[in-house]
Amino acid sequence: MNFGKIDKKWQKIWETKKNYKTIDKTKSKKNFMLLVEFPYPSGDLHIGHWYAYAVPDILARYLKMKGNNVMYPIGFDAFGLPAENAAIKRKINPAVWTENNIKFMTKQLKSMGASFDWSRVISTIDHQYYKWTQWIFLKMYQKGLAYRAKTMVNWCPNCKTVLANEQVIAGLCERCDSEVIQKEFEQWMFRITDYADRLIDDIKDLDWPQTTKLAQKNWIGRSEGVIVKFDVKCQMLNVKCPSIEVFTTRLDTIFGCTYLVLAPERVSALIQNSEFKIQNSGEVENYINQTKKKTELQRLEIDKEKTGVKLEGIKAINPFDKEEVPIFVADYVLGHYGTGAVMAVPAHDERDFEFAKKYNLPIKEVIIPDVIDKKNPPVPGKKTVERRNVHAIVRNPQNNKFLCLKSKKFLWTTFPMGGIEENEDVVSAARREVEEETGYKNLKLIKVLGGKVRAEYFAKHKDENMIAHTTAVLFDLINEEKSEIDKEWEESHEIMWIGEHKLNYNTMVHAEMDIWEKRLKGDETAYADDGALVDSGQFTNLKSSEARVKMVQWLKKNNFGNSKKIFKLHDWVLSRQRYWGVPIPIIKCDNCGYVPVPEKDLPIKLPPLKDFLPTEEGKSPLAKAKNWVNVKCPKCKNPAQRETDTMDTFVDSSWYFMRYTDPKNKKVFADKKKMKLWLPVPMYIGGAEHNTMHLLYSRFFTKVLYDLKLVHFNEPFIGRKNHGIILGTDGQKMSKSRGNVVDPDKEVKKFGADTVRMYLAFAGPYEQGGPWNPGGMLGIRRFLERAYKLKSKISSGKISNKNLEVLLHQAIKKVSEDIENFRFNTAISALMILLNEIEKQSQLSIVNYQLFLKLLSPFAPHLSEEIWSNLGNKKNIHLEKWPEYNPKLIKKENFELIIQINGKLRDKISVESGISQKEAENIALNQEKIKNFIGGKTVKKIIFVPEKLINIVI
Structure with missing residues (x-):
């Protein structure tokens, strides 16, 4: 069979007939957007793309045949650093490189035979798309959610740009493997922390994997505790210094505090405060400088050795027992979390325990199990x-x-x-x-x-x-x-x-x-759990929960602190010092400060450049485009300059699904009426690597737009499914260096698109994936060839085969339920079992063969379409109605009744399905084996489980 020829034939027909173009409203059909994460146009479709897009197409086709108006959209997340680096290397404009890649990848994506609606395709580099990215930024700026401030960032000296924590792997830039350093920059930021409570509280209602929900909760990291004020004694002057405030969720352990730890960022400010006389400031500053070379993730590594320096000359005073304790600077405390200072209780905190052991500090137990x-x-x-x-x-x-x-x-x-x-x-x-x-x-x-x-x-x-x-x-x-x-x-x-x-x-x-x-x-x-307090003054013998309440009351009464809620989440740094991104629509004026670009001037397009390298000072390449940078202030008309930073690409992808509902609208980012027809997204499929950033940012954007009354929903994705990874034949992640990369184009050429699709769906549970197995491809191809050959068994006469009919209806039920629950591999197993049974038949009715083809069609759309057409059908098989099973037929005619006496198996007997308890009792009690076991004993009770067992209690 020439699978490639069949693929091309039907892909051309589908495209010509616009089979998969989705209209916004179809009578009696429910709208359903099946969303997959849109790809970055890297230049080549790899097997992971096929797994991400071709396998969910099974669900898309099934839902269409079930009577839904399904939109299966596609687009390109096209801005970003890889395109810029490639352009620098090849000495071409990143736009040229990216657009060529989009053309090539579009051709590859179409070779899947997926039911994508190409009439709605979007690309984030399209001016008419990023016009609305800029417009949303301005709305957030007007609401006070976009602002500019100094912050410590991960800086790649080679790429000369800011990196998110996730883009730093073992202290190195994920793109170029250069060592990443910490650097203070003035950056544009989004106040995502304003939405922290809602982002945590609303996640409970979403049909998402628990691992994804937990990842977001941990990322946001809400903690409810107290701020405690520790007075500071300067030993040199024997006077009080300004107090230090610490945040703790475990106030019940404060009597066990034997030292304070300050974040390096916090100590930098103390050193410059003349009231603090830190005697070893040189040693402390050297430690702070060493910390700047570490990323936040490195500092928080659980297994790393704890380091720190004691601040000589000052001590903190515990407000509860007035004990003086030393103060340390240590990198395991972060400046942006809480107050940047913690009270260390080594008996009840693992990190503090390790630190205390290393520096021979007291360990005082104040909570016991x-x-x-x-x-x-x-x-x-x-x-x-x-x-x-x-x-x-x-x-x-x-x-x-x-x-x-x-x-x-x-x-x-x-x-x-x-x-x-x-x-x-x-x-x-x-x-x-x-x-x-x-x-x-x-x-x-x-x-x-x-x-x-x-x-x-x-x-x-x-x-x-x-x-x-x-x-x-x-x-x-x-x-x-x-x-x-x-x-x-x-x-x-x-x-x-x-x-x-x-x-x-x-x-x-x-x-x-x-x-x-x-x-x-x-x-x-x-010991880090709750317990009972010991050696804790007036609070001794209280349980932890009770003690915390009373201790907070004491703090408030004595003006030493108050309740406080904090988050690990910090505001989203969106500035990037690169060319290939969305220009930030802000103008800086010496008289007026930061001024938003008037909406009528959007989009602010990227200017043409020849040199795409950032400046040595870390400024964006856009700073070199003087004619573009220098403009008049929209307010005072005096000379001013455009913002030269571009936006983080996560901004582009935070709202793209909304644009799918109305991709060509030039007046608004999407018409409200059209959004109401499709959104929120009922099912979103993607990679687990996006559990935090992309999914969290999309939720944030949606909530902002909801508050601005621009959308009718406050959660973007009701359902979420994470797909697994297809590994190399060696069980390792595919990479060019390992030489285990599978080229899907070659596989399609050799086996056809349907074989590749079905093999990927059969490789294992969709959320897990599995290793690539060339032998498995051969097995799938043989299955499809056997399915094609079944047409030779078709008889024009009337054929009655009740057993086959039962098997078919059982398969309809099984395949339907498995597709709906992303169990594609077991659905294919059911089809294989069904095919085996059909092949045993000498003849096959056309009705039953067509039922089989409908079940096969979401998995192998090209071949099933070819056979369907050969059978004389004029309408596409994918426009047919999905078969429904007959509940009466799926019930087995007989089942094996298990007979127990006092819970122990004593006999088994084949009986008719659907028998009543009374019938089962008569059958069981009249079996010779059972009569012998019971003897003359009294039957106290009989327990009957329909279609399963009967238990006689004697």
């Missing part, structure tokens, strides 16, 4: 007693078993344990308890297993409720020399040595056992 024994909870009305306890955990290093005691009266198993006497330390108390209860007296101290644990339980042996503050101590047994123990105790307890795998809450009576188990297995670390 708080547990209630589920097996022996406190009994209401019983006396409650508080005590300090110790659990002695003794290990025999010879066999790694642990010393335990089993109570013969209460049948529980414990470690040697007991109360800590006044003026007795925990280690001495633990040794004493071991010797008193077991006789063993030669023990080697290994370590105290972390801090205390607060546990509430009912002590059955004392008939009282207990609140125990317990510490565990780990020893190794040196030898088995013993002291004599109390006879009565010895008779009531059995000494046992238990393997570590049996030390858990299920086998031991201790409420604290889960915590001891973790501490035995792990390294010493910080």
Whole structure:
């Protein structure tokens, strides 16, 4: 078969007939925009593009056949750094390079046979598109959401432009691998932080993957806590300096604060404040300069070694206990998050713990785990007693078993344990308890297993409720020399040595056992959860949640702080010091400041240039276009200059889906009536790499336009599906350096578009993808050839084949449900099973063959269209109605009834589908096997699960 010839034939027919041109309104049909992320015109369509666009086309075609008016639009996200770098390398205008790529990629995209509506195609480099990008910017500027300010940015010295965090990989520019540095620039920004609460709160209503929702929540990073004011003492002058404010979500831990940490950005300002006498300012400034070479992501790496410098000559004063604590500068604190200062509580924060260990700083435990024994909870009305306890955990290093005691009266198993006497330390108390209860007296101290644990339980042996503050101590047994123990105790307890795998809450009576188990297995670390407060002044013994409320009240009353909500998210830096982007429609005037370009002058087009390199000072190449830059101020008419930065390309892609509804409108970015017909987008398909930036920015833009009453919806995408990645044959990500790149053009030429489409859909779950397998392509092609050959089985006479009819209707149900749920691979499996069964038939009715072809058509549109036409059908198969299954036919005629007695399988029997419980009971109770099992016993109850089993309880 010549698949290539069939592809070209039908692609030409579809294009000539404009089969996939979408009209805005069709009687009795529901509008449905199926949106895929529009591609960057890199110059070559790779197999990832096919996976992103050809596979969702299966859903688009299915939805059309189901009676929907489906728009499957396409366009090009065409501005950006790669085009500019390519233009510099080739010494051509980026517009020429980009437009040539768009032409070539359009041809490649059409070779997929996807049902794209090419009449709505958009390109972000089109003047009539970016006119509206500029117009939206002006609306945001008028609303106060676009502004200019100084900020620290990731700067690539080679590309000479600002980079987003995601464009920095291991400290290097993702485009050129140059080392990225931190640099302060005055930049244009969007106040996305004004929408932070709404961006978090509204995400719950979206039908998105939970991973995507969580990624956005974490990216926005809402924290509700308090601002605490620490007074600062300057030791040199013995006077107070200006106070330092810190943000914390864990005010309940403040009594454990042993130092403060300031972000390098924050300390730079302190050094220049003459009131702060930092004695080692040279050392501190050197550390700050080293930090500037690191990106934000590098500074926040969990596994990196913590570094910092103590600020000599000043100390902070804890407002609660008036203790003086040292102040450090450290790069793991960020200047833009919170106040740029944190109170360090090493006992209860992992980063602070590592830092304190390195610099030998005090670690004060003020929160202890708080547990209630589920097996022996406190009994209401019983006396409650508080005590300090110790659990002695003794290990025999010879066999790694642990010393335990089993109570013969209460049948529980414990470690040697007991109360800590006044003026007795925990280690001495633990040794004493071991010797008193077991006789063993030669023990080697290994370590105290972390801090205390607060546990509430009912002590059955004392008939009282207990609140125990317990510490565990780990020893190794040196030898088995013993002291004599109390006879009565010895008779009531059995000494046992238990393997570590049996030390858990299920086998031991201790409420604290889960915590001891973790501490035995792990390294010493910080306890970061809520608990009960200890050594915390008037707040001691309160639970964390209760303490936080009372401590905030104390702060407010004493003017040391207040409640505060902050976000990790910071405002969107949109300035780029490059040529190939949308010009920012602002004019700078010495008299009037920043002045928006009048709307009548839009679009502000890019001027022609010969040199596209940024200036050495980091200014955009547009600064070289003097005739373009120098203009009159729209307000005062004095000489002024255009803004030379261009916009981040994420601005272009934040609203493109709206333009699809009205792509040629010259009066507005999209007509409201047309947007109401199509938006919000019911399903958006794309890559997980856009979980945060693109999706978040689109949501922000939509909410702004909604507030401006320019759109009727405040969320752009109701549904979202992330696709996976097609890997190389070696299971690695495809790259030219690995030599594992698959060229789709070659595969299409060899196998045809339908084979490539179906193979990709069959490769694995759509959200996962999988490795490319050339053998799999051969298997799909054989499947399609077999489907074509079925026409030789068609009989003109009437054929009755109930079994095949049942299989067909089961397949209709299965394929329909799988397509709707993006289970394309299992839908194809169902078609393969169906084909196997059809091939077993000596004859095939044309009706059943046509049903099969309709099921096949979304997956293999060209071949199914060819066969459909050969059968004499005049109308395209894709304009046909999707088949509906007959519920009566999909029910199996017989099923295997499982017969259980008291839940155990005793027999199986084939019975007619749809039988009642009474019928099932009669059948089961009359089986000889079942009669023998029941004997003369009474049947107490019968449980019946229709179409599955019957359970006889005797």
